[in-house]
Amino acid sequence: MSYRRRKNSKGKSTVAFILIVLIIGIMAYAGSYGITLGGYRFKPFTETINRGLDLQGGVSLLEEIKSDNVDQKTIDRTIELISMRVNKLGVSETTVTREGKKRIRIEIPGKFDAKEVIDSVGKTGELKFVGPDKKVILTGKDVKDATSYIGEQDNKPTIGLELNTSGAKKFADATKKFIGQPIAIYMDDEMLTNPTVNTQITDGKAVITGSKSLEEAKRQASIIKSGALPVAVKAVEAKTVGATLGANALPLSIKAGAIGVGLIFLFMILYYRVPGFLADIALVLYIILVLGTFSTINATLTLSGIAGLLLTIGMAVDANVLIFERIREELKTGKSIKSSLESGYHRALSSILDSNTTTIIAAIVLYNLGSGAVKGFALTLMIGIVLSMFTAVIITRTLLRVGYNMGILSKLSCFRVKRREE
Template sequence: MLNISLVNRVLIWLVVAVGLFFALPNAFYGRVETHNDAVKAIEATGSTPELEAAAGVWPDWMPGTLVNLGLDLRGGASLLAEVQVEEVYASRMDALWPEVRDVLRAERAAIGGIRRIQQGPADELRVRIENPAEMGRVLTAIRALARPVQSLTGVGTTDIEVDASGAILTINLSEAERQIIADLTLQQALEIIRRRVDAAGTREPSIQRQGSDRVLVQVPGLGSAQELKELIGTTAKLTFHSVVSVTDDPNASPGPGNILHPSAEQAGEYFVLERLPVISGEDLTDSQPEFDQNGRPAVGFRFNPGGARIFCGYTTENAGAPFAIVLDDEVISAPRINEPICGGAGIITGNFSVEESTNLSIQLRAGSLPAAMEFLQENTIGADLGKDSIDAGIMACMVAFAAVLIFMLLSYGTFGIFANIALIVNVGMIFGLLSVFGATLTLPGIAGIVLTIGMAVDANVLVFERIREELKSAKGPSRAIELGYEKALSAIIDANITTFITAVILFALGSGPVKGFSVTLMIGIATSVFTAIYVTRVMVVIWFEARRPKTIEV
């Protein structure tokens, strides 16, 4: 006999209600968007009558999450940029030269004069030795400067390779170190671009790495690609300040000669800092995640010679005191100076996880773009074109939706009505989940929704055809419905699992439009299975209990 407990029925309808509740704001997209923008502005700059009025167009107790519209639907700007990683290699060699020079000067009595050769590749350090007979001593001294590569793929290798030919000493970065530098440079570029774009208040930008040295930036709602180029080209400001005090009052008076900055780590925490920085990020040459003497995650950093002298003097005088690392007018970290930091290198310790230490090292390096960027492709999509895309996508969905509803009604009668109701619920739940997850809907994503509509109907068709077969074998209506759902379940699960696996692969390996399609497809598969197996069954059971028909027509 058909039997679904009251608890299960309540849970099923509760899930449907929650999904539709979070989908509801998308039916009032403009009002909710105005409300959200006003709330953000109030939090950032304070309340005004105009902002309060704008925030009041949508109730605060209602969800304010919306499906983000992608570049092809909203319009905006897109850039494909290539990061000139070779410049970073050259900078690394320039930063290494003072260390090499100091080591060779200590051996000057034996090797004679030294001179750096400027000709040759920029990512190669070449030094001429006056007495080549002592080249073996030189190689030993320079190889002592090599440090182990801090990566799993570079275990057992060092960061530099040293070679000699006659009187010429040649130093190159090892392949493993080049790979690390390239990865960190791309991460740094992504971080600073994201900070620049987020600071402009744009909605849901897409900033992705493409290949080994390219970055794809898509910003919906931005006026032109030139505006985006100017936005990305802005240089961030990284400074190190003395900490005067810490407060939770955002309106606290910092006092003369001081400045108030919020903490990026702890919401509601503010630092009173000396206005003049101890040292700026322009003197920082490197920052990498590493581990302290106790094996805990930490962040190592290195200054150029001028910065090293300043920092050594400051940390000697202020041992035991905290100092603040400020990026874009936010305190990203405020470690305590445990001991004087001389020699140009130091380490920041704290209660870091490995991920946090990696992110902090990237932020330290993200004071400015790490290298020049060559823009390979620029696109500006106007709002009218985005509106045309939305209209075309909506029309496609409506035509597909109407055709499916008519087909199900004509083919299965009353049971077709149940399937159509479940189909409407399914689409609503898709938008609800897209809103909750903060996913971005693109034109290929709309195609994924259209495909999901067909797959949802397919599951209902399998169930209804199974019920027809059971009715032909002279079973009663109740038993036929029960067996129909039981025997169709395995086919529904198998078909949707294989499609879901394909969608996961598309999401993992694809980019841009492919990801948009796969996201909506994965969400649609989950909701279509739920509505086909549970929602339609609950409706059929409620109808059957109310009517108690002797025979049924499917």
């Protein structure tokens, strides 16, 4: 009866092991090359993960606040409005960060026309609605919202304008007075659009047509919505990072990462043998989970992010090393393999939690106090550490249990232990 139970347990564990390896293998293939199931295509990570300026090139713009005495609240508001303008360009991986006391760095990956970027996001002066009598009707303070879309009736690019209470009253008076005449919208001295009033607008909601394209309507709507900045800023530096840099950096980074990970896998197998092989399977799942998380949260991967990823792979291996060494110590005291697996995990767990917790705290500090590449590194580090603990403590442990029940961990030589110490 006992023999039958062991045989059934071995069979179930073998099936479970094959399924685990098969699922991880399918996930790895899908992440690397993509896969189509039931008419739905799962894109590879190379298509779903955003790449930063240093990997794909783009425009880097440095703006400086002209005023000398500016408080933190004003700077934060300026960054918020500039970020609103930048992100309305439709480039989701843009970054707007403070640099020094009075400077703001804007990085837009995938864009290579610096002049176009400055024209689109560098509007720093006053937004105003001007009537045919050259008098200002509204300013940016009167605007509540502005959106862009394709009109359902005429199928043309359209801007939807919504005003606040005070703006709605002023606009109602102006549209009544200037029916059949244009009311121009200016940012500084540049006219954004010059629509003609067709009827009086009393509810504070207007529709502006005449944009040449939806992209132009988006740009105009973002400028109208963001209004005027609380302080004047000027562009002091604008540079284009060529796509060649990204084209060279990304393949080299991937190659270096693949070599490093490959050496780690080889070391684990040569030094820890069967447990090392099982740990490598868990590490493959770990890499898939990290890249999948980046894709899910629309994180932007930079060179510093790749460095953080490789560092967390090393830390994931370190957790396995602690566990395996503890297991070997337990085996050398004369305990059974099954007992050593359990006690080794329990003894190593506190060390793993302590070391990773301190690193997470450091990453949180870096993320909150740093900017740009430092934030990217910190975010990658935090995600990687959390997932590395999950794979080391849960997945590797499960694989070792399954391996023991299968019989591939039934000998001390599997753990590189030659004899038990009395």
